[in-house]
Amino acid sequence: MTENVTSAARVTAVxxxxxxxxxxxxxxxxDAMNPDPDYSAAxxxxxxxxxxxxxxxxxxxxxxxxxxVQVAAIDSLRDHVVGRRVADLAADPGSLARDxxxxxxxxxxxxxxxxxxxxxxxxxxxxxxxAAKCAGKPLWQFLADAEPEWLVRQIDFRYLTDxxxxxxxxxxxxxxxxxxxxxxxxxxxxxxxxxxxxxxxLGYDDEKLTRLARRAVADGFTQIKLKVGADxxxxxxxxxVARSVVGPHVRMAIDANQRWDVDAAVEWTxxxxxxDPYWVEEPTSPDDILGHAAIRRGVAPVKVATGEHVQNxxxxxxxxxxxxxxxxxxxxxxVGGVNENLAILLLAAKFGVPVCPHAGGVxxxxxxxxxxxFDYVALTGSTEDRVIEYVDHLHQHFTDPxxxxxxxxxxxxxxxxxxxxxxxxxxxxxxxxxxxxxxDLAQRKESAV
Amino acid sequence: MTENVTSAARVTAVxxxxxxxxxxxxxxxxDAMNPDPDYSAAxxxxxxxxxxxxxxxxxxxxxxxxxxVQVAAIDSLRDHVVGRRVADLAADPGSLARDxxxxxxxxxxxxxxxxxxxxxxxxxxxxxxxAAKCAGKPLWQFLADAEPEWLVRQIDFRYLTDxxxxxxxxxxxxxxxxxxxxxxxxxxxxxxxxxxxxxxxLGYDDEKLTRLARRAVADGFTQIKLKVGADxxxxxxxxxVARSVVGPHVRMAIDANQRWDVDAAVEWTxxxxxxDPYWVEEPTSPDDILGHAAIRRGVAPVKVATGEHVQNxxxxxxxxxxxxxxxxxxxxxxVGGVNENLAILLLAAKFGVPVCPHAGGVxxxxxxxxxxxFDYVALTGSTEDRVIEYVDHLHQHFTDPxxxxxxxxxxxxxxxxxxxxxxxxxxxxxxxxxxxxxxDLAQRKESAV
Numbered sequence: 041m042t043e044n045v046t047s048a049a050r051v052t053a054v055x056x057x058x059x060x061x062x063x064x065x066x067x068x069x070x071d072a073m074n075p076d077p078d079y080s081a082a083x084x085x086x087x088x089x090x091x092x093x094x095x096x097x098x099x100x101x102x103x104x105x106x107x108x109v110q111v112a113a114i115d116s117l118r119d120h121v122v123g124r125r126v127a128d129l130a131a132d133p134g135s136l137a138r139d140x141x142x143x144x145x146x147x148x149x150x151x152x153x154x155x156x157x158x159x160x161x162x163x164x165x166x167x168x169x170x171a172a173k174c175a176g177k178p179l180w181q182f183l184a185d186a187e188p189e190w191l192v193r194q195i196d197f198r199y200l201t202d203x204x205x206x207x208x209x210x211x212x213x214x215x216x217x218x219x220x221x222x223x224x225x226x227x228x229x230x231x232x233x234x235x236x237x238x239x240x241x242l243g244y245d246d247e248k249l250t251r252l253a254r255r256a257v258a259d260g261f262t263q264i265k266l267k268v269g270a271d272x273x274x275x276x277x278x279x280x281v282a283r284s285v286v287g288p289h290v291r292m293a294i295d296a297n298q299r300w301d302v303d304a305a306v307e308w309t310x311x312x313x314x315x316d317p318y319w320v321e322e323p324t325s326p327d328d329i330l331g332h333a334a335i336r337r338g339v340a341p342v343k344v345a346t347g348e349h350v351q352n353x354x355x356x357x358x359x360x361x362x363x364x365x366x367x368x369x370x371x372x373x374x375v376g377g378v379n380e381n382l383a384i385l386l387l388a389a390k391f392g393v394p395v396c397p398h399a400g401g402v403x404x405x406x407x408x409x410x411x412x413x414f415d416y417v418a419l420t421g422s423t424e425d426r427v428i429e430y431v432d433h434l435h436q437h438f439t440d441p442x443x444x445x446x447x448x449x450x451x452x453x454x455x456x457x458x459x460x461x462x463x464x465x466x467x468x469x470x471x472x473x474x475x476x477x478x479x480d481l482a483q484r485k486e487s488a489v
Numbered sequence: 490m491t492e493n494v495t496s497a498a499r500v501t502a503v504x505x506x507x508x509x510x511x512x513x514x515x516x517x518x519x520d521a522m523n524p525d526p527d528y529s530a531a532x533x534x535x536x537x538x539x540x541x542x543x544x545x546x547x548x549x550x551x552x553x554x555x556x557x558v559q560v561a562a563i564d565s566l567r568d569h570v571v572g573r574r575v576a577d578l579a580a581d582p583g584s585l586a587r588d589x590x591x592x593x594x595x596x597x598x599x600x601x602x603x604x605x606x607x608x609x610x611x612x613x614x615x616x617x618x619x620a621a622k623c624a625g626k627p628l629w630q631f632l633a634d635a636e637p638e639w640l641v642r643q644i645d646f647r648y649l650t651d652x653x654x655x656x657x658x659x660x661x662x663x664x665x666x667x668x669x670x671x672x673x674x675x676x677x678x679x680x681x682x683x684x685x686x687x688x689x690x691l692g693y694d695d696e697k698l699t700r701l702a703r704r705a706v707a708d709g710f711t712q713i714k715l716k717v718g719a720d721x722x723x724x725x726x727x728x729x730v731a732r733s734v735v736g737p738h739v740r741m742a743i744d745a746n747q748r749w750d751v752d753a754a755v756e757w758t759x760x761x762x763x764x765d766p767y768w769v770e771e772p773t774s775p776d777d778i779l780g781h782a783a784i785r786r787g788v789a790p791v792k793v794a795t796g797e798h799v800q801n802x803x804x805x806x807x808x809x810x811x812x813x814x815x816x817x818x819x820x821x822x823x824v825g826g827v828n829e830n831l832a833i834l835l836l837a838a839k840f841g842v843p844v845c846p847h848a849g850g851v852x853x854x855x856x857x858x859x860x861x862x863f864d865y866v867a868l869t870g871s872t873e874d875r876v877i878e879y880v881d882h883l884h885q886h887f888t889d890p891x892x893x894x895x896x897x898x899x900x901x902x903x904x905x906x907x908x909x910x911x912x913x914x915x916x917x918x919x920x921x922x923x924x925x926x927x928x929d930l931a932q933r934k935e936s937a938v
Contacts, residue, residue, distance in 0.1 A: 074593045105565065105594035106605065112561040113604065116554065144523045145553035151747070153776070153800060154603015155562065156555065199774040202751040202783065298600070302651040325648040327602070327803040329778060330810050334651065351602060354776040361779050 096170030134194030164377030231448030260447035545619030583643030613826030680897030709896030
């Protein structure tokens with residue numbers, strides 16, 4: 041629909057913003073490894089000379105300190121992006137991803153992991169946002185409508201071919217299209233199932249846990265999640281409280297946020313088994329493929345889930361090859377963009393492992409819903425045992441926030457990747473010069489005097 | 490020896506420098522993934538108020554673009570370091586490593602991988618340099634003289650205990666001390682065996698390869714290494730040339746710098762088997778533990794080596810658990826400092842896998858020699874099938890450069906970690922304002938006019 045606007049237009053600037061929200065003050069988001077997160081975004085806008093044509097928005101999620109390092113990493117990619125034709129980006133966002141991950145000098149800083157890879161993910165996701173906006177479609181629909189041949193061209197199969205070839209991916213996508221129109225209609229009508237972590241933050245007392253767990257059930261959620269791993273006696277008590285509130289039929293996941301070594305993960309999970317946890321999440325280091333496999337053998341029938349800190353498709357490939365996980369948790373903003381998450385969704389589909397995305401933070405719900413909805417409509421065709429994490433924080437800062445009704449994400453209708461933050465939120469929470477932080481720092485300086 | 494100087498002294502500043510050498514102009518360091526590296530260092534100096542007492546020096550090695558991101562990451566650690574007592578750092582550098590990797594907000598940017606982990610490694614290595622200088626010993630000797638109980642306290646065993654416990658590490662170190670004095674004397678006399686990569690860069694023509702391979706043998710090296718992986722016909726020709734020059738008894742390693750997928754790695758290596766390669770290095774992604782294991786099964790008796798891009802001790806642990814490598818290649822500046830490399834050396838010792846460090850770049854030879862020498866003197870007690878990589882570039886920029894005679898690294902005698910760069914080199918190659926780059930940029934601007 042915006043073809044005329046964009047055919048001659050080019051990217052003229054890559055704006056970055058260090059945006060931090062003071063979430064640590066309420067212990068929202070507190071867990072066994074992250075006691076005081078300030079949910080933050082290293083935020084990027086691809087500006088163009090297309091007049092009032094679309095911009096591309098993306099970000100890396102962080103939890104406070106180091107958000108400036110992430111901004112510096114995004115800044116280092118600027119020369120790769122400025123000057124590109126918007127039409128080229130919209131027609132082939134995967135080629136930007138390949139150019140960025142293929143920069144041989146920047147590659148040394150990973151490869152494909154950590155700060156530099158997340159920076160690439162932010163910029164590449166901004167290009168996908170731009171592409172979907174140019175097509176006038178929400179990203180999930182843009183992907184679901186795309187030809188399988190085009191989708192596989194967006195994907196870098198390097199280091200994957202021992203588990204998934206391009207031809208196998210093409211087959212999966214072709215089969216995924218059968219019945220896609222009916223599923224798209226059903227998605228628009230019913231939404232995509234969600235689960236909620238809001239009751240279970242480690243810093244909440246039992247009264248707040250009880251109140252929020254009760255509300256979760258009343259709101260239609262069929263799964264909640266509790267943070268565990270700091271103190272076993274506390275965990276036993278909190279799991280007992282939560283289970284008694286939600287009853288036997290609501291699924292209750294537990295999440296250790298990488299707190300344990302292999303043996304401790306098995307012991308601790310077994311000690312909580314009487315409360316029938318559905319999965320244990322991040323029981324150990326996200327790098328420990330063999331460790332997850334050993335834990336899975338040790339805690340069955342409790343399922344093992346991980347992914348929010350898994351650095352790239354190569355580690356996901358091995359988690360699947362090793363039979364190390366029952367549930368694969370993609371994150372929209374840790375790997376190298378939509379194209380890499382397409383590869384991961386295809387790997388999960390091939391291995392028959394359900395994907396239950398990580399979300400929360402700043403804007404992660406807004407982004408990742410598109411990927412699960414594409415998966416349902418045009419890849420696996422199923423929502424069975426699949427739920428997207430939901431946390432009810434910070435959505436008000438986005439122009440197209442997620443909408444949850446009866447425990448389901450509603451399908452977004454606005455064009456793009458739902459990544460656009462409100463200008464007034466950017467102005468208020470830019471660190472350290474936005475209005476909130478400037479006032480906060482002035483006040484602290486005053487009380488220090 | 491400097492105890493009086495340091496007992497009250499504190500770290501007063503963390504200075505950082507973006508230092509880049511224009512190595513791409515000679516194709517030094519060119520390989521199948523890195524065609525034009527500008528060898529660089531994100532360099533850090535811990536300054537103190539100890540008068541003319543020692544400073545701590547450390548760095549991350551990069552290959553050009555992104556060195557500024559690495560500097561920003563080091564800068565983000567400043568508040569953790571300034572104000573610490575020098576005596577505390579010298580007595581317990583491992584506690585600095587734990588504080589830095591344990592910063593829950595910064596941890597989100599890894600954890601323990603990529604830009605942020607390398608930044609931590611640079612700062613922590615600077616603390617080890619300071620500690621060894623305070624003790625008046627070269628680092629290898631500082632470590633070899635340390636009590637096993639103290640050494641294991643420097644190590645973070647988190648995520649390792651399924652493969653190596655603290656008690657097992659203690660046993661290995663206690664046994665390693667037997668005969669250490671004799672081995673230290675032998676080391677000072679003979680040095681530690683080296684191999685050379687200087688003949689084998691991909692950008693060199695056959696004449697230069699022949700000349701440098703011949704010189705390597707004449708210089709006493711018993712192993713050389715060739716870069717491979719860009720073009721098979723070229724590789725066959727270059728391996729044939731090199732083998733004919735060095736004869737059948739000099740070991741010839743090949744290095745693909747992560748160029749291949751699993752199947753391609755097996756096929757390509759088999760196609761070069763007639764030239765009797767000793768090991769194939771980095772055949773695929775450094776993240777692919779299961780891939781390395783499959784490649785190893787497919788290319789035996791050619792050995793599989795990797796490590797220069799392995800992000801941390803947790804991936805090394807799995808490479809050993811999976812039987813994926815015959816040769817473990819530590820790098821002094823990619824993981825989180827000397828303490829993490831101690832853990833990796835202990836893992837290798839437990840699994841009986843020889844360590845042949847990666848070196849070259851900027852100052853990597855200077856650093857890593859200390860770790861192998863410690864391993865020989867006070868851990869495994871052996872140099873059999875162990876060699877340290879040697880590349881004859883950029884040593885002149887260090888105040889205590891490596892010395893190679895008859896294919897061996899001479900044991901350093903100066904106190905510290907040999908990490909100190911000459912002030913005049915810093916002044917010349919700081920990017921973009923040092924004298925070299927300022928003149929270079931001015932010249933380019935002029936030729937552009």
